[in-house]
Amino acid sequence: MAKKTTKQQLTIGIDIGGTKIAGGLVTARGRLAKSLVVPTLADKDLKTSLGQVFRLIERLIRHAGGKDNLRGIGMCAPGPLNPKTGVVFTPPNLPSWRTVPLAQLVRERFGVPAIVENDANAAGLAEVLIGAAVGYRDAFYVTVSTGIGTGIIIDKKIYHGKNGVAGEGGHVPIDYRSPYLCGCGTRGCIEALAAGPGMARRARVLLEQEHGAPSLLRTLTKGDLSKITPKMIGDAAKLKDRIARLILDETGFLLGVWLGGMISVLDPEIIVIGGGVSQIGKPLFDKIRETIPHYTVNRDFVSTLPIVPAKLRKDVGIYGTASLFLNLAE
Amino acid sequence: MAKKTTKQQLTIGIDIGGTKIAGGLVTARGRLAKSLVVPTLADKDLKTSLGQVFRLIERLIRHAGGKDNLRGIGMCAPGPLNPKTGVVFTPPNLPSWRTVPLAQLVRERFGVPAIVENDANAAGLAEVLIGAAVGYRDAFYVTVSTGIGTGIIIDKKIYHGKNGVAGEGGHVPIDYRSPYLCGCGTRGCIEALAAGPGMARRARVLLEQEHGAPSLLRTLTKGDLSKITPKMIGDAAKLKDRIARLILDETGFLLGVWLGGMISVLDPEIIVIGGGVSQIGKPLFDKIRETIPHYTVNRDFVSTLPIVPAKLRKDVGIYGTASLFLNLAE
Numbered sequence: 001m002a003k004k005t006t007k008q009q010l011t012i013g014i015d016i017g018g019t020k021i022a023g024g025l026v027t028a029r030g031r032l033a034k035s036l037v038v039p040t041l042a043d044k045d046l047k048t049s050l051g052q053v054f055r056l057i058e059r060l061i062r063h064a065g066g067k068d069n070l071r072g073i074g075m076c077a078p079g080p081l082n083p084k085t086g087v088v089f090t091p092p093n094l095p096s097w098r099t100v101p102l103a104q105l106v107r108e109r110f111g112v113p114a115i116v117e118n119d120a121n122a123a124g125l126a127e128v129l130i131g132a133a134v135g136y137r138d139a140f141y142v143t144v145s146t147g148i149g150t151g152i153i154i155d156k157k158i159y160h161g162k163n164g165v166a167g168e169g170g171h172v173p174i175d176y177r178s179p180y181l182c183g184c185g186t187r188g189c190i191e192a193l194a195a196g197p198g199m200a201r202r203a204r205v206l207l208e209q210e211h212g213a214p215s216l217l218r219t220l221t222k223g224d225l226s227k228i229t230p231k232m233i234g235d236a237a238k239l240k241d242r243i244a245r246l247i248l249d250e251t252g253f254l255l256g257v258w259l260g261g262m263i264s265v266l267d268p269e270i271i272v273i274g275g276g277v278s279q280i281g282k283p284l285f286d287k288i289r290e291t292i293p294h295y296t297v298n299r300d301f302v303s304t305l306p307i308v309p310a311k312l313r314k315d316v317g318i319y320g321t322a323s324l325f326l327n328l329a330e
Numbered sequence: 331m332a333k334k335t336t337k338q339q340l341t342i343g344i345d346i347g348g349t350k351i352a353g354g355l356v357t358a359r360g361r362l363a364k365s366l367v368v369p370t371l372a373d374k375d376l377k378t379s380l381g382q383v384f385r386l387i388e389r390l391i392r393h394a395g396g397k398d399n400l401r402g403i404g405m406c407a408p409g410p411l412n413p414k415t416g417v418v419f420t421p422p423n424l425p426s427w428r429t430v431p432l433a434q435l436v437r438e439r440f441g442v443p444a445i446v447e448n449d450a451n452a453a454g455l456a457e458v459l460i461g462a463a464v465g466y467r468d469a470f471y472v473t474v475s476t477g478i479g480t481g482i483i484i485d486k487k488i489y490h491g492k493n494g495v496a497g498e499g500g501h502v503p504i505d506y507r508s509p510y511l512c513g514c515g516t517r518g519c520i521e522a523l524a525a526g527p528g529m530a531r532r533a534r535v536l537l538e539q540e541h542g543a544p545s546l547l548r549t550l551t552k553g554d555l556s557k558i559t560p561k562m563i564g565d566a567a568k569l570k571d572r573i574a575r576l577i578l579d580e581t582g583f584l585l586g587v588w589l590g591g592m593i594s595v596l597d598p599e600i601i602v603i604g605g606g607v608s609q610i611g612k613p614l615f616d617k618i619r620e621t622i623p624h625y626t627v628n629r630d631f632v633s634t635l636p637i638v639p640a641k642l643r644k645d646v647g648i649y650g651t652a653s654l655f656l657n658l659a660e
Contacts, residue, residue, distance in 0.1 A: 150595075160597070165597045165631060172591035173590065264498040264516075265480075265499050265592070295506065295517070296516065297519075298495045
C-alpha cells in the first residue's frame with residue numbers, strides 16, 4: 001500500500017453542466033491545484049460532448065504528471081443518474097445524452113477508478129471532508145439556487161437509498177395546496193416555493209398585486225418584473241425596501257418550515273446551506289433559524305444545531321466530485 | 331462465544347405504556363414464548379411504576395429459566411427518550427417519571443444488557459427482522475394510530491441521528507398554513523392531519539358543515555359527533571357512506587403526499603404501514619399508492635417500491651423491544 005500513500009495524492013473532479021464543463025485537480029488535503037473550463041457543446045451529438053469531457057481529463061492527467069499519481073476521477077452531471085452504476089440517464093440540458101454509462105467509459109478509457117455522483121450529494125460530502133462541516137460526520141447539505149438540491153451525509157458517506165436517488169429533500173411538499181407546481185411534478189415542494197425562480201415569482205405576484213406600491217425592484221428591473229433575480233431581492237432588502245424584505249422574510253420562513261421537517265426526520269449534526277440564494281446571508285439565515293423551532297418536534301435540540309453557510313462556493317462542483325475519493329484515505 | 335450461541339436464546343421485551351405495561355419473552359427466531367400484562371399505576375410515584383416494571387422482568391426471567399438464558403432486555407416508553415443513553419425524559423402519561431436512567435437501572439438490577447428505544451423505531455426494526463419486511467435491509471416504518479410514529483431502518487439498524495431523535499417523520503409539515511396545529515407545536519404536520527384524532531376531526535367538521543346530509547356516522551355516534559373513531563369511518567366507508575368515503579380518501583391522499591416527500595428524501599427499499607388506522611386496509615392503501623407518484627421526484631422508482639401492511643400487530647411493542655437484541659446474532 002506504500003504506493004497509494006506516496007504517489008496517488010491527486011484526484012480529478014469534473015462538473016459537467018449544460019453550459020460549461022469544469023474540471024480540476026484536487027490534492028489529498030483538498031486544495032485546488034489546477035482548474036480548467038470549456039463551454040459545453042450541448043447541441044451537438046453525444047460523441048462531441050463526451051469527447052470534450054475526455055479531452056479535459058487528458059489535460060488534467062498531464063498536469064498531474066500521469067495517471068499513476070491519481071486516486072480517481074469523480075464526475076457529476078445534471079439530472080437523474082445512478083451513482084451506484086455510474087450511469088447518467090437523461091440530463092435535461094444535454095439532449096443527446098441518453099443512458100450513458102459514464103463511469104465505465106471513463107474507467108475503461110483511462111484505467112483509473114471513476115465515480116459519477118449527484119452534484120448536491122458530492123457538494124455535501126466535500127463540505128464535510130474539506131469545507132464548512134469539517135469535524136462532523138453527519139450533515140444535511142442544502143444548495144439553494146435555481147433549484148434546491150440536498151445531500152444526506154451519514155458517517156462521512158453519502159446516503160444513497162435503494163436506487164441511488166435518496167437525498168432529494170428539495171422536492172418535499174410543505175404546502176400541498178400551493179398554486180406553485182414544481183418542474184418535478186410535485187405541488188408546493190420547497191424548490192417550487194423558495195428556490196430562485198420561486199422567490200422571483202413571489203416578488204412579481206406581490207408587485208403586481210400592490211401595483212401602486214413603490215419598490216426598488218421596479219427600478220432595478222426598469223419596470224420589467226420578469227427580470228427580478230434573487231440577488232436583486234437581497235440587495236433591495238439590504239436597502240430596507242419593504243417588498244423585497246417581505247419576500248426575503250417569506251423565503252427564510254419557508255426554508256425554516258421545511259428544514260424543521262428535515263430535522264424531525266434526520267436529526268443531523270450540522271446543516272450547511274450553499275448556493276446563490278444563500279449568499280443573501282444573515283437576514284435569510286436569521287429568519288430560517290427563527291422559524292425552525294416552530295416546525296420541528298425536535299425543537300429541544302435545535303439551539304445546539306449549527307446551521308452554517310457553505311464554505312466551498314466557487315468551484316464547488318470540482319471540489320465535490322473530487323471529494324468522492326478523498327474519504328477513501330481514512 | 332460458545333455460551334452465547336448455545337444458551338442466550340431468549341430476549342425480554344417490555345412495552346411501558348400509560349395504561350398498561352406489557353412484557354414478553356421472545357425466541358431467537360422471533361416467536362413469542364410468553365407474555366404478561368399489568369395495568370400501569372401511572373398516578374403513583376416513580377418507585378411504584380418502576381417497581382411494576384422490575385417485577386414483570388423478574389417473572390419473565392423465571393419463565394426463561396434464569397438470566398443466563400437471556401440475550402438482553404429491550405424496553406420502550408412513551409414520549410421523549412435517548413436510546414443512546416437509555417434515559418427516559420418526560421413521558422406525558424407517566425407524570426412521575428422525570429429523566430429516569432431506565433436502561434442503567436435495569437442493567438444494574440438484573441446484570442443483563444438493557445436497551446431503551448422509541449416504540450416506532452423498535453417496531454420498524456422488528457418488521458425488518460421478523461415481520462413484513464424480512465429480506466429487506468432498508469425500510470421506512472410508519473404507524474398510524476392516535477399519532478403517527480415512524481422509524482428509519484438502514485442496513486437492518488435503527489437510524490438514530492445525532493441526539494437519538496431521528497425518524498420523527500410524523501411531524502413533517504405538509505400544509506404549513508393548515509388550521510390544524512399538532513400537539514408537538516408544528517402546524518399542518520401529517521400527524522395533526524391524518525392520525526386518528528385528525529381523521530375524526532375532519533369528519534366532524536365536514537358533518538357539521540353539511541348539517542343536513544345523512545351519514546352512517548351520525549347513526550353510529552347517535553348524533554354525538556365527538557364520538558367518531560377512525561374505525562367507524564372505515565366501517566361506514568365499506569358500506570359506501572359518502573362522507574366516510576370522502577374522509578377516508580382524504581386521509582389516504584394526505585398520507586400519500588407525505589410519503590411522496592419521504593420517498594424523495596430516503597429512497598427506501600420498502601415501506602411498512604402499521605397501527606390501528608392502517609387496519610382500514612385496502613381502500614386506504616389504494617389511495618396512498620395512487621397519490622405518491624404525484625408528490626415525489628423519485629416517481630420512476632415508485633412502481634417497484636413495496637408498500638405493505640405491518641405483520642406484527644398485537645404485541646408489536648413486545649416484538650419491537652425484543653428485536654433490539656435479535657440482530658446482534660448476525
